[in-house]
Amino acid sequence: MRDSGKRAEGGRSSTVSLTVNGSGHDLTLDNRTTLLDALREHLALTGSKKGCDQGACGACTVLVDGRRVVSCLMLAAQCDGREVTTIEGLSPDGVLHPVQEAFVRHDGLQCGYCTPGQVMSAVALLAEGRAGSDQEIREFMSGNVCRCGAYPNIVAAIREVAACDAAV
Amino acid sequence: MRPFEYIRADDVASAVGLVSSDPKAHYLAGGTTQIDLMLKDGVLEPERLVDITRLPLRGIRRHGDVLHVGALVTMEELAADVTVTEQLPLVREALLGGASTQLRNMATIGGNLLQRTRCRYFRDPTVLSCNKRSPGSGCAAISGAARMHAILGASMHCIAVHASDLCVPLVALDAVAHIQGVGAQRRIPLADLYVLPGDRPDVENVLQHGELLTTIEIPLLPAGTRSGYLKIRDRSSYEFALTSAAVALAIDDGVITHPRVAFGGVGTIPWRSPEAEAVLRGASVNTQTFRAAADAAIHDTFTVTGTAFKVELAKRTLVRILQTLTEAG
Ligand SMILES: Cc1cc2nc3c(=O)[nH]c(=O)nc-3n(C[C@H](O)[C@H](O)[C@H](O)COP(=O)(O)OP(=O)(O)OC[C@H]3O[C@@H](n4cnc5c(N)ncnc54)[C@H](O)[C@@H]3O)c2cc1C
Numbered sequence: 001m002r003d004s005g006k007r008a009e010g011g012r013s014s015t016v017s018l019t020v021n022g023s024g025h026d027l028t029l030d031n032r033t034t035l036l037d038a039l040r041e042h043l044a045l046t047g048s049k050k051g052c053d054q055g056a057c058g059a060c061t062v063l064v065d066g067r068r069v070v071s072c073l074m075l076a077a078q079c080d081g082r083e084v085t086t087i088e089g090l091s092p093d094g095v096l097h098p099v100q101e102a103f104v105r106h107d108g109l110q111c112g113y114c115t116p117g118q119v120m121s122a123v124a125l126l127a128e129g130r131a132g133s134d135q136e137i138r139e140f141m142s143g144n145v146c147r148c149g150a151y152p153n154i155v156a157a158i159r160e161v162a163a164c165d166a167a168v
Numbered sequence: 169m170r171p172f173e174y175i176r177a178d179d180v181a182s183a184v185g186l187v188s189s190d191p192k193a194h195y196l197a198g199g200t201t202q203i204d205l206m207l208k209d210g211v212l213e214p215e216r217l218v219d220i221t222r223l224p225l226r227g228i229r230r231h232g233d234v235l236h237v238g239a240l241v242t243m244e245e246l247a248a249d250v251t252v253t254e255q256l257p258l259v260r261e262a263l264l265g266g267a268s269t270q271l272r273n274m275a276t277i278g279g280n281l282l283q284r285t286r287c288r289y290f291r292d293p294t295v296l297s298c299n300k301r302s303p304g305s306g307c308a309a310i311s312g313a314a315r316m317h318a319i320l321g322a323s324m325h326c327i328a329v330h331a332s333d334l335c336v337p338l339v340a341l342d343a344v345a346h347i348q349g350v351g352a353q354r355r356i357p358l359a360d361l362y363v364l365p366g367d368r369p370d371v372e373n374v375l376q377h378g379e380l381l382t383t384i385e386i387p388l389l390p391a392g393t394r395s396g397y398l399k400i401r402d403r404s405s406y407e408f409a410l411t412s413a414a415v416a417l418a419i420d421d422g423v424i425t426h427p428r429v430a431f432g433g434v435g436t437i438p439w440r441s442p443e444a445e446a447v448l449r450g451a452s453v454n455t456q457t458f459r460a461a462a463d464a465a466i467h468d469t470f471t472v473t474g475t476a477f478k479v480e481l482a483k484r485t486l487v488r489i490l491q492t493l494t495e496a497g
C-alpha cells in the first residue's frame with residue numbers, strides 16, 4: 001500500500017499535501033475533515049462558503065484538478081496530491097477575473113453568500129463549453145442555488161463572458 | 169461522527185482484502201452518498217474507509233457491441249464518451265439529468281449503482297422506525313412524507329425508492345456488473361444485483377461484504393434504434409425523479425420491434441417492465457398501444473397517501489416518451 005506510511009496516530013488522521021491556488025501545503029488532518037473545512041478552518045480561505053454542507057446548494061464549489069466539485073462532500077484526504085482552486089485563486093493579484101467583473105457589472109448577487117460558488121461554477125461552465133444559450137447556462141448552473149433569486153442577473157453575467165470569449 | 173481510519177488502496181486485490189477482512193470497513197468512491205451518510209447524517213459508522221478512487225478502474229472501452237465501463241469512471245466522463253453520446257442517448261440523458269455537474273464530476277458509476285436510498289427517515293437516525301436502518305422497527309414513511317417514495321416492489325415493510333437515474337436505462341439495456349471478491353470474480357446481470365425489500369429491506373443487493381464492483385458492461389443498441397430517458401420532477405433540474413422512464417425501440421413498417429422499457433422513481437429497485445415490452449412488441453404505433461403498455465406496466469402497486477399520484481403519473485411518463493420517440497422522423 002503506497003500510502004500506508006502516511007497514516008499517523010492510530011489511523012485517525014492523515015498527512016495531506018494540497019496545492020491550493022498554486023501554493024503547496026502539508027497538513028495533518030483528522031480523517032473526518034472535509035476539503036471545505038480544510039480550506040476554511042486550516043488554511044483560512046473563507047471564500048468558499050458552507051451552505052447546506054450536504055451537496056445540495058453549491059456554495060462550497062471549488063475546482064479540483066480543474067473540475068468543479070462540492071468541497072463539503074469530499075474528504076480532504078481524498079485530495080492528497082491534487083490541485084485545488086478556490087475563489088481566492090481567481091484574482092491572485094487583486095485583479096478581478098472576467099467572470100467576477102461580469103457579476104459586478106450585472107449585479108449578479110444580493111446577499112452574496114452563494115456568489116463564490118456561483119463564480120467558481122461559472123468559470124468551470126465556460127471551460128466546459130456549456131454557455132451556448134441561456135437554457136444551457138441555467139441547466140448546467142443548476143447545482144448552484146441562490147436564495148436571493150439573483151438568477152436572471154447571474155445568467156446575464158455568464159452570457160456576457162461567453163459572448164466575449166466567443167468573439168476572441 | 170465517529171473517527172475512522174482512512175486508507176487509500178492502489179490495487180484492486182488490496183482494496184478487496186481491506187474491506188472483506190473487516191466488517192466495519194466501507195468503500196469510499198466519489199463520496200457523495202458515503203460521506204453524506206457518515207459525516208452529515210450519522211447513519212453509517214465505519215471504522216475504516218478504503219478510498220478506491222485511485223484504482224485503475226477508470227477506462228471506457230468498446231469490445232464489439234459492448235461498452236466496458238470501469239466502476240470509477242465519473243458520471244460526467246461517461247456522459248461525455250463518444251460511444252455513449254452517439255449510440256446510447258438514453259444513458260447520456262439519464263446521466264446528465266441526475267444531480268449537478270459538481271456532483272457528477274465526483275460521483276462514480278459504481279457508486280451510482282450502489283447509492284443508498286434518499287428516504288428522509290432512513291437518513292435521520294433520530295427517527296426510530298426504519299426497517300432498512302434498524303430491522304423490525306417499522307416504517308416511518310408509510311404514514312409520513314412519501315412523495316419521493318416507491319409504488320412498485322413496495323410493501324408495509326419499506327417503500328424506499330432506488331433513486332438512481334442511470335440504473336433505469338442500464339437495466340433496460342441488460343447491463344452486467346463485474347464483481348471482484350477475495351480471489352474470485354463473478355458477473356451479475358444488473359437486474360439480478362438488486363433484491364426486492366420484502367420483509368428485509370436492510371438487504372439491498374446480492375453482494376457479499378467486501379465485494380467490489382469493478383466494471384459494468386453495457387450492450388450497445390443496434391443501428392436504427394430510437395431511445396431516450398424522460399424524467400419528471402418537482403423542479404426542472406437538480407432534483408430526483410418523481411417518475412421516469414427509459415425506452416429503446418425500433419420501428420419497422422409502422423410496427424414496434426425490440427422494445428425495452430424501465431421505470432425510475434417508482435420502484436424499490438430499478439424497474440424493468442417485461443409487461444410493457446410484451447404489449448409494445450409487434451404492435452402498431454399509436455396512443456392506444458402506449459396506454460395499454462403503461463397499464464400493463466403499472467399494476468399491483470402499493471400506494472400510500474403521498475404516493476397515490478404516481479400511478480397515473482408513471483403511466484403518462486411512459487406514454488409521453490413513447491410518443492416523443494415515435495414521432496421523431
Ligand atoms: C444533492 C444530491 C443530488 C443528487 N441527485 C441525483 C439524481 O438526480 N439522480 C441520481 O441518480 N443520483 C443523484 N444523486 C446521487 C448520486 O448520484 C450518488 O450519490 C452517486 O452516484 C454515488 O456515487 P459515489 O461515487 O459518490 O459513491 P460513494 O458515495 O462513494 O459510494 C456509494 C456507496 O457505494 C459503495 N461503493 C462505491 N463504489 C463501489 C464499488 N466500486 N464497489 C462496491 N461498493 C462501492 C460505497 O461503499 C457506498 O456504500 C444525488 C446526490 C446528491 C448529494
Ligand code: SF4
Pocket residue numbers: 285287288289290297298299300301306307308309310325326327328369
Ligand atoms: S421507506 Fe424504507 S428506508 Fe424509508 S423509513 Fe420506511 S423502512 Fe426506512
Ligand code: FES
Pocket residue numbers: 049050051052053054055056057058059060061070071072073
Ligand atoms: S455547502 Fe456544499 S453543496 Fe451546500
Ligand code: FES
Pocket residue numbers: 108109110111112113114115145146147148149150
Ligand atoms: S445572492 Fe444571496 S443566496 Fe445568492
